[in-house]
Amino acid sequence: MRVGIFDSGIGGLNVLKEVLKKYPSGEYIYYGDTKNLPYGNKSKEELLELSKNILDFFTLKKVDIIIIACGTVSSNCFYELKKISKISIYDIITPTISYLKSLEKEKIAIFGTKRTIDSHIFSKNIEKEVLEIATKEFVPMIEEDKYDLEIIKKYANMIKDYDVLVLGCTHYPIIKDKLKKYLQDNILIVDMGVCLLDNIKIKESNNLKIELYFSKIDNTLKENIKKIIKYDYKIYEV
């Protein structure tokens, strides 16, 4: 089974990393739209347009399923994409919401991109105390691999009395350890890539195959990928 996974950049690789833990012999085709990054401030129309192009790419690559490994596209465009996609398509927010509903914890903080937070997808669908915060500096910091710890601390301080923190953008697992330094010890940190695993079943092939496609490649991107994906892969600019 050929699995297509996409995001604006390296964030979705964190999802691929989780998928690989459970299905280490799959066939994966990843698309990161680095040329159009970040997605987090784009309009719904722009996000739909970009996502449709990626769906066409996956059709050419003959994938069997598509995973939207992007919180921004999942929260704004999933239903439209599901309607038009001839290939089975999964989003990353639905399984996260199911998981949050099942938790016996009431105070949930969400960090996400502006567009994800503006959609209020979490607070609309979860009847608990949900605080949604747009952490707009995070994605550029992560993609550029240059961190301002004061900014990370500022956001961490805003959720001091919360039980749960949802990393509502797939880029954010990369700064999980940095965030942890400023968060209370007992907070539960939720990674959407882990939640997804309860929702999908992947038929593995005999051998692992990973192809990574990006719309723009530079050295920082190559170094970032190496830190996340510890298996062999081929990388292409398209």
Ligand code: DGL
């Ligand atoms: N990783 C994406 C998300 O989960 C997109 C981040 C961005 O490009 O702003 O929202």
